[in-house]
Amino acid sequence: MQRRRLLKLGLASTAVLLVAGGAAALLEPGLARGALSPLGREVFAAVGRAVLDKTLPTEPGAREIALNDLLARVDTLVGALPPHAQGELSQLLSLLGSAAGRRTLAGLSAPWAEASVAEVQEALQGMRISTLGLRQQAYAALHDIAAGAYFSDPASWPLLGYPGPLKI
Secondary structure (H helix, E strand, O other), X not given: OHHHHHHHHHHHHHHHHHHHHHHHHHHOOOEEOOEEOHHXXXXXXXXXXXXXXXXXXXXXXXXXXXXXXXXXXXXXXXXXOOHHHHHHHHHHHHHHHOHHHHHHHHOOOOOOOOOOHHHHHHHHHHHHOOOOHHHHHHHHHHHHHHHHHHHOOHHHHHHHOOOOOOOO
């Protein structure tokens, strides 16, 4: 009986989060015209700082430039997504941008722009190891988009020890 109860609770929680995400998307979308909205930029800037902490420049000015370049590459990536994927990402960012969604889905109490790198890293880790598939999928999307966009820039390749594609 407990297993059945747990499954019902998981399904009900997922349904509530999806409805809340849809409602939040109506208020402030995560994407606007195929690019990050201010809300989406706030979420991805915080995620970028957390995921790329040790690879970003340490000087504040250079770090800010690197984060702005990251957000520009995320915009390019988002623009290349099919419309249905853009819609799903917009809903996710809208949900994470709302206080209730941020606390429920990410487990982060501070707003994204005010949260420390350690707080965002802890929230992302909680999403990654969660037993709720929705939280794991949200983590995977945020992590993969941020890391993929950052390391798509040839200037970041030396950080990985990657010399670049072979010349044929």
